[in-house]
Structure formats: C-alpha cells, structure tokens
Amino acid sequence: MSFAPPQARWWRPLENGKLECYLCPRLCEIPEGKAGFCFIRKNVGGRLLSLGYGRSTGFAVDPVEKKPLNHFLPGTTVLSFGTAGCNLGCKFCQNWDISKARLDERRSEVGSPADVVELAVRSGCSGIAYTYNDPVIWAEYAIDIARLAREAGLKNVFVTAGFVTPEARPDVFRYMDAANVDLKAFTEDFYRHVTLSHLGPVKDTLRWLKRETDVWLEITTLLIPGRNDADREIAAECDWIAEALGPEVPLHFTAFHPDFKMLDLPPTPPATLRRAREIALRAGIRHCYVGNVHDRDGQTTFCPRCRTALIRRDWHAVLSYRLSGNRCGECGESIAGVFHERGVPTGEVRSSGVRWRVSLD
Numbered sequence: 001m002s003f004a005p006p007q008a009r010w011w012r013p014l015e016n017g018k019l020e021c022y023l024c025p026r027l028c029e030i031p032e033g034k035a036g037f038c039f040i041r042k043n044v045g046g047r048l049l050s051l052g053y054g055r056s057t058g059f060a061v062d063p064v065e066k067k068p069l070n071h072f073l074p075g076t077t078v079l080s081f082g083t084a085g086c087n088l089g090c091k092f093c094q095n096w097d098i099s100k101a102r103l104d105e106r107r108s109e110v111g112s113p114a115d116v117v118e119l120a121v122r123s124g125c126s127g128i129a130y131t132y133n134d135p136v137i138w139a140e141y142a143i144d145i146a147r148l149a150r151e152a153g154l155k156n157v158f159v160t161a162g163f164v165t166p167e168a169r170p171d172v173f174r175y176m177d178a179a180n181v182d183l184k185a186f187t188e189d190f191y192r193h194v195t196l197s198h199l200g201p202v203k204d205t206l207r208w209l210k211r212e213t214d215v216w217l218e219i220t221t222l223l224i225p226g227r228n229d230a231d232r233e234i235a236a237e238c239d240w241i242a243e244a245l246g247p248e249v250p251l252h253f254t255a256f257h258p259d260f261k262m263l264d265l266p267p268t269p270p271a272t273l274r275r276a277r278e279i280a281l282r283a284g285i286r287h288c289y290v291g292n293v294h295d296r297d298g299q300t301t302f303c304p305r306c307r308t309a310l311i312r313r314d315w316h317a318v319l320s321y322r323l324s325g326n327r328c329g330e331c332g333e334s335i336a337g338v339f340h341e342r343g344v345p346t347g348e349v350r351s352s353g354v355r356w357r358v359s360l361d
Contacts, residue, residue, distance in 0.1 A: 003314055008041055008142055010168050011048040015152070016146060019043045023168050024087045025201040026134055028185035038137040039085035052083035056109045056116075061123050063316040066253050067131065067159050068291055070301060070336025072178040074218050075318040075353035079120040082132025083141070087160055090184065092224055092262040099211065115251055127155030127177070128227045131145075137174045146175035150329040158215075162195050162205035169208060171346045178216040178338065181206055185221070186237035194227065203244070210245045215243070216338050220252040220291070223268050223276060234276050238283035248336035255292035270295060285338070303328040319332050334350030 009022040021036050028036035035042040040052040059081045066080075086093070090353040105166040111119070120128050128149050130142045135158055146156040155177040162181040165173055173179070182204060184195050186302055191199040209217050219241065234253075236325035241249060253276040255268035275292040277298055280288035290298035295313065308330040312319040322329040326339045 005042075005044075005049040005051045006053050006140065008048040008050040009171070010165070011041075013046065016080055017046075019046070019048050021048060022165055023139065024163050025165055028181065029085065036087075037089075038087045040137055042084060050138065050140045052085065053141045054110055054112060055083055056081045056111065057084055057102065057132065058109060059119065061125060062129065064127070064129075064157065065313065065316040065318075066230040067129055067157055067180050068220060068254075068285060068289070069180055069218050069313070070252075070289055070299075070313075070337070071156065071218065071250050071287065072157070073126055073155065073338055074125035074301075074321070077124065078127045078129040078155075079116070079123055079125045080129040080131050080134065081116070082130070082140045083131060085137055086133050087183075087197075088134065089164055090192050092222070092256060093226075094222075094257070094259050094264075099149070100229070103224075113141070113148050116145050117148045117154065120154055121152060125154070129157040129159060131157075131159035134160050134163070136160055136168075136172060139168065143171060143175065150175050150177075161195075161197075162202040162209075164205055164303055165199070166204070166208070169205065173213060173215055177217050178218075180218045180220055181209070183219050183221050183244045186233050187228070188239070190228055201241075204308060207244055208273060210249065213341075218250040218252065220254055220257050221276075222254050223272055224256045224262070225268055225272070229266075229272050229276070231267070231275070234279050235283065238280045238285055242358055248286075249288045250282055250289065250337075251285050252289045252291050253280075254290070254320055257292070268292075273298065274348050285322065301335070303331060303333050305333040306331040 011021045014020050018031050021041050026037050029056040029247060030036050030179050031045040032043050042049050059079060061077050062080045064076050064078050067102055094354045097350045124151055156175055158176045158179040160181055177224050191197050198246055204317045209215050253273050255273060258265055258269045265294045270293045273293060277290055286304040296314055303310055303345055310322045323339055326335050
C-alpha cells in the first residue's frame with residue numbers, strides 16, 4: 001500500500017511565496033520544497049502537505065497507565081503509535097530517534113484510518129493512543145482515525161506537549177477522550193533554551209482543555225537533575241495547577257534518564273520524585289504519582305479523604321481495585337476520573353514491548 005500525502009490544514013499563503021503553518025505557535029514560514037521545523041509539513045507546489053498522514057513508525061499494545069493515565073479506564077490497553085518529527089526541540093528527548101527523524105529516514109508502516117481502527121479492535125484494545133512523537137504535527141491523521149474510532153466504540157488518548165494554536169485546538173481535540181500533557185518545566189527560560197519553544201501557549205492549552213472541553217486531563221513533568229527539579233519551581237508549578245486547573249487534575253512526576261543531547265546528566269534520584277510528590281500533596285493536589293521508577297505508594301491511587309488505597313499498582317500492573325464506579329469503596333468520596341462501572345480485572349497488563357510487533361497485515 002502507498003499513500004500520496006494529502007493537503008494539510010491550518011496554513012495560509014504569504015505574499016513572499018512562502019506558506020505559513022499555524023497549527024502550532026511556531027508559525028513556520030515554509031519556502032517551496034521545504035518542510036517546517038517538525039519535518040513533516042512540507043510546501044509542495046504552493047500547498048502544504050501532511051507527510052505523516054497514513055505512515056507510522058510502529059504500533060504497540062500498551063497499558064493505559066503507560067501514557068501515563070491513572071484515572072482513565074485503569075487496567076485497560078490502548079493501541080499506541082506515532083509518526084516521525086516533532087514541533088519541539090527538547091534536548092532531553094526520550095524518543096529522539098523518532099521525534100528527530102524524517103519519515104524518509106525511517107522504516108514506516110502504512111495504513112489508512114480504517115486500518116488503524118481495525119487493528120485496535122483486533123488487538124482487543126479499549127482505545128487508541130496518539131503518542132511517541134507529538135501528534136499535534138500529524139493532527140489530520142489523528143482526527144480522521146479518532147472519528148472512526150469513536151464510531152467503533154473505542155476511546156482516544158492524546159499524548160502531547162500541548163504546543164498548539166487556539167485556532168487549531170478545537171479540531172485537534174474534537175474526538176479525544178483523554179489527554180496527557182507534558183508540562184516540561186515551569187520557567188520560560190527552560191522552555192526557550194531546552195525545548196526551543198515557549199511555556200505560555202502550553203499553559204493556555206491546559207487551561208482550555210480543563211475549562212472548555214470534556215477531555216479527561218492528566219499532566220506529566222519529567223524531572224531533570226539541576227534543570228527543573230528545584231523545590232521552588234516544583235512548588236510554583238503545583239500551586240498554579242491547583243489554582244488554574246483545580247486540585248483534581250492528576251500530576252505525574254517521572255524520572256529522567258540520560259539521552260539525546262543530555263548524556264552528561266545523571267538519572268533522576270527516586271528521592272527527588274518522592275520529594276516532588278510531597279510538595280504537590282502539600283499544595284493541595286489530590287492525586288500525584290511518580291513514574292519511571294519502582295515506587296508502589298507513588299503509583300497507587302489513594303482516597304484523598306480516608307486514604308484508602310483504591311487502586312494499587314506495581315509499575316503498570318493493577319494489583320487491586322476498590323472503587324465503586326467513581327467512588328471510594330470505604331467512605332464514598334467521589335474520585336475524579338473516568339472509571340469502570342464494575343471494577344477491572346487485576347493483574348499485569350504487558351506492553352507488546354517493541355514497536356513493529358503488531359502488524360497491519
């Protein structure tokens with residue numbers, strides 16, 4: 001199967017012969033024959049084409065907790081995939097082999113939106129996760145898949161840095177049921193120098209998702225030693241989340257490992273993650289988790305009123321489940337999230353491990 005790249009959305013011609021892409025706040029002005037910062041939105045003959053449409057760098061069946069989402073249908077699986085390229089330039093990127101690649105440099109699998117939905121159904125997944133690289137840059141493909149997925153009774157999960165324009169946001173998230181937004185840090189200096197982007201548009205996206213949509217929202221911050229892990233910055237982030245978004249939004253602090261252009265830094269100590277979680281809880285965040293390390297308490301969902309362990313996890317495995325609908329099985333406290341009516345089977349849900357294992361054939 002082959003795919004001719006379709007015309008992209010969210011662009012306008014400029015008087016100098018370039019095209020302005022206004023999908024993300026970078027607002028690339030793209031000359032004829034060139035692609036934007038993301039590598040996969042290209043000016044061809046005065047039209048902007050979406051090179052990522054129909055082409056994936058691989059598929060995997062993952063537990064939804066791996067996205068990470070701890071309050072969205074716990075214990076279920078999602079079909080995860082991405083394309084190539086990215087609209088950020090994170091020097092610490094943990095998926096740099098994908099996000100910094102051009103599609104013509106990578107092995108890719110080709111599939112229509114209907115093919116991807118059929119694969120998710122055949123794999124026994126409850127939904128589809130648009131992830132690995134930022135799906136904002138291939139939003140046309142994600143939207144077409146998500147619309148068909150919803151018709152098939154599947155859920156849609158968007159894993160993103162939230163660097164998207166107000167003009168594009170309503171269409172990008174129209175069919176999404178849940179999102180995990182990477183809040184990379186909480187200073188403009190970090191965003192400008194380490195991610196080559198800006199903090200303000202991400203905060204705007206977070207506010208919009210929480211206040212203007214029904215998309216279930218969780219937030220992840222990767223803590224990097226010496227770069228964004230100071231108590232003062234963590235406290236400022238937590239205070240902002242509690243005030244601007246509300247204390248019910250789950251927050252995940254995850255461990256950095258040396259990668260891409262930050263090989264000179266050490267991995268994040270588990271103690272840093274535990275300290276960040278304590279700061280969040282003191283700030284009023286009701287549900288804070290740690291990731292990329294083994295920490296059962298930091299991965300367990302507790303009732304904020306009676307402290308009963310409602311969902312015990314070991315890494316991504318759900319070991320026990322004590323919610324009744326969305327309420328604590330002990331005191332009846334309402335827990336924010338999208339939960340099962342009758343609980344979930346417990347036990348380990350394994351990822352398919354390597355991308356490429358699940359095939360469209």
